[in-house]
Amino acid sequence: MTDRIVFENVSKFYGEVLGVNRVSLNLPPGITTLVGPNGSGKTTLMNLMTGLAQPSSGRISVLGVESGDAYTFFRAVGYCTQFDSFPHGLTGWQFLVDSLLLYGMSETDAARFAREAIERVRLSDAAMRKIGGYSKGMRQKIRLAQAIAHHPRVLILDEPLNGLDPMARAESLGLFEELSRQGMHLVVSSHILDEVDRISDRVVLITGGYVVAEGNIHEVRREVRDKPMQVVIRCNCPEMLASRMFSLNHCVEARLHADGRGVFLRTGDIDEFYRLLNSIALEGSIRIDAVAPVDDDTQAIYQYLIGSEGTAS
Amino acid sequence: MSTARGNVLVRSLQKQPWDLWWLQARRLVRIEVRRNLFSGRAWWIYSLAFIPTGIILIHLLVRSHPVFDLDDDTNVLAGIVQFYYVRLGVFFGCLGIFARLIRGEMIERSLHFYLLSPVRREVLLLAKYAAGCFSALLLFGVAVLANFILIYVGFGAAGQDYVLHGPGLAQLGAYLLVVSLACLGYGAVFLLLSMVFRNPTPAAMLVMGWEAINPIMPSMVQKISVASYLRHLMPITVPGQGIFTLLTVQTEPVPAWIAVAGLLVLTAVVLAYSCLRIRRLEIRYTTD
Numbered sequence: 368m369t370d371r372i373v374f375e376n377v378s379k380f381y382g383e384v385l386g387v388n389r390v391s392l393n394l395p396p397g398i399t400t401l402v403g404p405n406g407s408g409k410t411t412l413m414n415l416m417t418g419l420a421q422p423s424s425g426r427i428s429v430l431g432v433e434s435g436d437a438y439t440f441f442r443a444v445g446y447c448t449q450f451d452s453f454p455h456g457l458t459g460w461q462f463l464v465d466s467l468l469l470y471g472m473s474e475t476d477a478a479r480f481a482r483e484a485i486e487r488v489r490l491s492d493a494a495m496r497k498i499g500g501y502s503k504g505m506r507q508k509i510r511l512a513q514a515i516a517h518h519p520r521v522l523i524l525d526e527p528l529n530g531l532d533p534m535a536r537a538e539s540l541g542l543f544e545e546l547s548r549q550g551m552h553l554v555v556s557s558h559i560l561d562e563v564d565r566i567s568d569r570v571v572l573i574t575g576g577y578v579v580a581e582g583n584i585h586e587v588r589r590e591v592r593d594k595p596m597q598v599v600i601r602c603n604c605p606e607m608l609a610s611r612m613f614s615l616n617h618c619v620e621a622r623l624h625a626d627g628r629g630v631f632l633r634t635g636d637i638d639e640f641y642r643l644l645n646s647i648a649l650e651g652s653i654r655i656d657a658v659a660p661v662d663d664d665t666q667a668i669y670q671y672l673i674g675s676e677g678t679a680s
Numbered sequence: 681m682s683t684a685r686g687n688v689l690v691r692s693l694q695k696q697p698w699d700l701w702w703l704q705a706r707r708l709v710r711i712e713v714r715r716n717l718f719s720g721r722a723w724w725i726y727s728l729a730f731i732p733t734g735i736i737l738i739h740l741l742v743r744s745h746p747v748f749d750l751d752d753d754t755n756v757l758a759g760i761v762q763f764y765y766v767r768l769g770v771f772f773g774c775l776g777i778f779a780r781l782i783r784g785e786m787i788e789r790s791l792h793f794y795l796l797s798p799v800r801r802e803v804l805l806l807a808k809y810a811a812g813c814f815s816a817l818l819l820f821g822v823a824v825l826a827n828f829i830l831i832y833v834g835f836g837a838a839g840q841d842y843v844l845h846g847p848g849l850a851q852l853g854a855y856l857l858v859v860s861l862a863c864l865g866y867g868a869v870f871l872l873l874s875m876v877f878r879n880p881t882p883a884a885m886l887v888m889g890w891e892a893i894n895p896i897m898p899s900m901v902q903k904i905s906v907a908s909y910l911r912h913l914m915p916i917t918v919p920g921q922g923i924f925t926l927l928t929v930q931t932e933p934v935p936a937w938i939a940v941a942g943l944l945v946l947t948a949v950v951l952a953y954s955c956l957r958i959r960r961l962e963i964r965y966t967t968d
Contacts, residue, residue, distance in 0.1 A: 381964070419792055419963040435959075438700065441798035448796075450965060452789035456719060468707045469797040471700050513793075 369431040370396060372416065372521065372552060377425030379411055385576040386411040386420070392581060394554065397568035398547045401556040402669055408576040409556040410449065413523050416554070417446045429521055430552075442470065445514035449525040451506055453498045459485065459509045460494045466513050484516035485509075489538060503530035511539065521552040528559050540566055564665040574673045588663045594671045595619045595633040597661035598640070603654045605630040611647060615639065631661065704799050705807040712811030716777055717818070728773045729823040732760050736830045743834075750835055750842060754851070757831050758916035761824065761855045766862050766910055767891070770820055774866035775884050777816050781808040782958075783874035789965045802955045809871055809951060816863040824859050828852050847915070854915040861913070861943050865906035868950040875957050903942060912939040 372394040379386035387408040401409040414420040415427055418434025432440045453462060463484060467477035485494045488508040507530045514522060528536050544566050547553055557563045572580040580587045602608055609621035609630045617636035624630060634640040648655045785791035794804055832839035842848045869887060873880040894905040902908050912934045
């Protein structure tokens with residue numbers, strides 16, 4: 368299983384303080400988002416993955432390699448940390464070239480890789496300026512450039528959208544999607560859930576050092592059985608649809624849309640709900656124009672499982 | 681049995697990517713030397729190295745040199761190396777250079793870039809140590825050489841004769857050896873202290889105190905001291921007077937080669953322990 372990031376019953380304690388506890392994960396390629404409140408253990412998981420922290424117990428491997436084998440490991444892994452600091456006095460260009468030279472490549476190759484990474488994050492104009500004079504967004508970009516410059520197969524990104532303006536955020540998300548399509552692993556932590564939601568293949572919800580849910584967003588949502596799913600249906604007879612749906616005992620709430628051309632429904636059994644909706648559509652008595660889940664996203668899952676206070680519910 | 685084990689060890693060593701490690705170490709040294717020597721923050725280490733040079737230069741400019749002062753100035757130079765460089769200048773200069781290598785980068789929150797690079801941690805540590813040694817040797821070696829030249833240049837032909845036909849060159853070699861070994865020894869000690877303690881300065885003060893009280897310790901314990909080895913390599917011993925008696929080390933006489941070897945062994949032991957520690961080093965900037 369060499370294309371996976373594997374955590375085997377990993378715990379990390381800082382003295383008596385819990386970092387993460389008994390975490391077992393098996394992450395395939397694609398974009399995985401770590402979601403959780405501040406101090407929940409997201410950064411600890413990322414640091415454990417890259418050897419910046421050592422597990423108190425358990426075992427971690429990335430593509431079958433452990434961080435102790437630094438050369439093999441870090442050729443495959445890039446980590447864009449959220450530490451907003453750099454070696455003193457360097458330009459963005461020097462910072463990247465210095466990093467790349469440690470991979471053993473020639474100076475020509477290091478310059479080529481650095482140029483390519485700087486162009487990818489659209490920082491060419493500022494590359495020769497000292498990092499000390501960069502804005503927060505530019506520092507975020509040069510960190511990202513450093514993490515991707517050596518063409519890793521696994522990219523770990525701790526709050527990569529912090530400090531970026533909307534345009535730069537969109538560009539970064541586009542870059543993440545492109546890298547994911549190329550078969551890379553991306554492990555992302557972010558507080559900007561709605562934007563990350565668009566690109567994530569799966570989420571890991573973590574709070575208080577414990578992983579509370581993991582998997583494809585829709586699968587995780589379905590597992591949250593105590594919170595009925597919300598669906599909005601646009602149709603020509605919302606009242607009739609609501610009454611048909613209410614005949615089922617798993618439908619717990621129906622509310623007409625303000626414009627009178629749709630209905631919000633909450634159901635405890637989404638599979639049964641869709642079966643009934645299909646049969647209603649086939650009957651032809653009600654014309655169904657659109658069906659969309661309302662709370663089938665990371666934001667909703669976060670609220671249901673972790674809550675606004677950041678504690679698992 | 682032991683031969684088989686030896687063969688396994690040799691084969692294992694041969695399999696290691698020595699060429700890659702050497703290349704990475706050279707590049708790390710280049711990066712670190714640039715940071716050590718060409719940074720505005722290094723001004724006080726330059727000052728430590730060249731304050732005596734400035735004083736000797738002023739002395740040279742404002743005073744004539746009758747020949748009968750040559751012996752006095754030779755003793756002054758020996759005193760500068762023995763009391764100033766070994767006990768203060770190199771001591772604090774190495775504290776500044778070597779404590780920055782690991783702890784300084786933790787304080788600046790930039791060490792993680794190295795720990796996330798494809799460099800074996802032991803190679804990183806040893807390369808940083810080599811860069812620190814190169815920087816310290818360059819600064820303090822040039823300073824001692826400049827002091828030597830400035831001391832004797834004022835004596836004209838007598839000074840030239842003392843240097844070229846007398847004991848001058850041998851003394852210069854000994855001073856450079858002492859300063860070099862001081863950089864290696866103190867460098868290794870401060871590199872280790874910077875990994876063990878969040879603030880290595882109090883620990884360095886303890887080391888300084890230890891070096892001062894070391895002569896009254898039992899013979900075996902005296903060997904755990906950098907200055908005690910260096911004492912045996914000084915070409916001229918200047919007895920301490922007044923406050924300088926605190927900086928004077930009186931140890932059992934030891935042959936020069938044992939002093940050199942002893943210091944190198946002490947350095948190697950400290951570095952080996954540092955290599956073990958860096959393998960488990962974690963980045964916890966919030967608590968560091």
